[in-house]
Every structure is written in structure tokens, then in C-alpha cells.
Amino acid sequence: MTLSKENIAVIDKILLKKYGLIYRDIRLEILDHLASELEISEGTFDEKISEFMESNQEFIQKTNQLLTQQYSKNGLQQVTKIVFSLPFVLLYAIASLAFYYLIAVHGKDWFLTYFDILPIVIPAPLSLIELYTLFTSKRRLCTFSLVGSFNMIFMIYLFLVIHLVRKADAIYAVAVFSFFMTLSLAYYYSYWIAVKQHTKKLI
Amino acid sequence: MKNSQLYKGSLTTIVMKLLEENGRMYGYEITQKVKEITQGELKITEGALYPALHKLEADGVLEVEVENVDNRLRKYYKLTEKGTTETVNRLAELEDFIRNMQTLVQPKITN
Numbered sequence: 001m002t003l004s005k006e007n008i009a010v011i012d013k014i015l016l017k018k019y020g021l022i023y024r025d026i027r028l029e030i031l032d033h034l035a036s037e038l039e040i041s042e043g044t045f046d047e048k049i050s051e052f053m054e055s056n057q058e059f060i061q062k063t064n065q066l067l068t069q070q071y072s073k074n075g076l077q078q079v080t081k082i083v084f085s086l087p088f089v090l091l092y093a094i095a096s097l098a099f100y101y102l103i104a105v106h107g108k109d110w111f112l113t114y115f116d117i118l119p120i121v122i123p124a125p126l127s128l129i130e131l132y133t134l135f136t137s138k139r140r141l142c143t144f145s146l147v148g149s150f151n152m153i154f155m156i157y158l159f160l161v162i163h164l165v166r167k168a169d170a171i172y173a174v175a176v177f178s179f180f181m182t183l184s185l186a187y188y189y190s191y192w193i194a195v196k197q198h199t200k201k202l203i
Numbered sequence: 204m205k206n207s208q209l210y211k212g213s214l215t216t217i218v219m220k221l222l223e224e225n226g227r228m229y230g231y232e233i234t235q236k237v238k239e240i241t242q243g244e245l246k247i248t249e250g251a252l253y254p255a256l257h258k259l260e261a262d263g264v265l266e267v268e269v270e271n272v273d274n275r276l277r278k279y280y281k282l283t284e285k286g287t288t289e290t291v292n293r294l295a296e297l298e299d300f301i302r303n304m305q306t307l308v309q310p311k312i313t314n
Contacts, residue, residue: 005274028269028276029230029253035275036231062250070254074261 003035007045011035014053019060022134023141025198026067030060068141075145078194079153082186091185095178103170116165119180120158123187127151130191143194150187154180214247214255216297219264219282219290227268227281230256256280264289 003011011031015021021030038045038052053060082088103111130147133139157180165173221236222228228236233256234247259265264286268279282290 003274008274029278032229032272032275032277033231033253035273036229039273059250063253066250066254067257070257070261074257077261 071141071145075149079149092182119184122184216293227279
């Protein structure tokens, strides 16, 4: 049987509503697999669809679960890769020198008054945008896993590391603070790369 | 994949070999090709195939092209330059493995 645009839309809707495949990048692949299999079977779409989806329930759920787990792991791997990259190390060195200079000139109290929360403030707009996409049909697991991994680290800063920065000697505070500042800038770059790659694939 | 631990470690090598021979393939096509070559003896479990493909993509072994085919988007996988080299290494490794296994299981035939 040949599947029409309407038939594909029906399968897509079942995957989203019934099986909870909320991420577009995962759904499109599973949808193509199911559609390819359905196309080689006999009968009409309306006769077949319920039974067919039921028989593939395990495959749909298992693939969705495994891919979601894998993407979460990939997100953390991407962050690790970025942290050990040369541009990150260079940017970190520049940030450390700049903040060390600022503290030497203005004092640590001045620095803490204006800057200590910056590693949380800088990534916030992008995190909010990604959060917004979760409520739209544009949600993608490839960017969500990356954003999730970065935000987990920023939360560690907010709830734990920020207190160390406030209490530590200036030199240690600068080293730790600069790392998170660099990470918050790298966050935007990584997101841009992830979106670019995803878009390139869809062209 | 056929219900055996023996095949599980070879899934990525099988996928890479198929892509080396066929250029680019999509998920369903890979499962059907394996079924066809092995005359239904070996059946890749679809639940294992897609995570393996995504892992290879994340490792830079495969790259993806998405095209609009028959009213839907289809992801085609193909080997990268790194993937082509990796395939040669993996196949050599697999051949060694098979040879060693044969020596262990049927020492008289191979000697």
C-alpha cells in the first residue's frame, strides 16, 4: 500500500499522543521505519493501522527509551569534549586574567556584588528559549540533552560552588568563577552548533 | 538480532560493512538487507539498531542526510572518512576473531 500525507500524519499523531514520542528527531526516524514496514503489507491503511501499531508497541517504546537515554549520555559527553578543547582552555585563561585584574583593581567585595551570579544569569535566556520549545512541536532531543547537561552544571554552581567562590581567597575564587563564566559562554556556542547541525541534516 | 549474545557485539560491524558496500542506507533498509543476505537466519532487532546507529553517528563514524521521501522525512546513514577506516579495522578484527574461534572449536579442521 502507498501511504498518503494524511496517513503519515495519523501515524505521527499516534506516536506523539499514544506513545509519548515528544521529540521530533526521534519521532521522524521511528515513523519512517513503521511507514516502510506498513507499505509492504497488504490491505488498506484504515484496516491495518490499529493492529499494526499494537504489534510494534514494544519496538516503539524500547527504541524511544534507549535513544532518550543515549542522548542524555551524549549531552554530557559533548560538554566534556568542549571543556577539554583548546578554544575553551584559551578562553578560560583570558577570563581568569581579566577577572584577576578586576579583583586586583576593585577588590573582591566589589567583584562579588556585581559578578558572582553572572554564570547563572548569562545562560538563562537560552535555557528559557529551550524550555519554551518543549511546549511546541519544535522540541528536539539533540538540543534538549545538551541544554540539560549544561544546566545541571550551572545548578551545581548556583547551589554549591557560588558559596565557595564567595568564601575562597581571591585567586581560587577567580579560577573557579572564570571556569563557570567560560562555560556559560561555551553554552551558547555549543547550542548554536547543535542547531546548525540539526538544521543542515533537514535540508 | 538473533537471540544470541554472540551476535550482539558484531551489530555495529555488520552495519558498517553494509554501509561500506551500499553507500548510504536508512534504518529499515538495513534490517531488510541483513534478513535478505542471511535468508532470514539473522534478524536485527530494530530496538537495538537505532541506538547503535545514533552511537556511531555521535562517534563520528556515520553521518546523516535527511530527505523527504514518500510524504515523510527519511534519515540516510553513510560512513564518514573516519568510519571507512574504522570499518577496515573492525572487519580485520572480526576476521581474526572468527579464525581464533574456529581454531578453538574445530582445531583439527583448521590445523
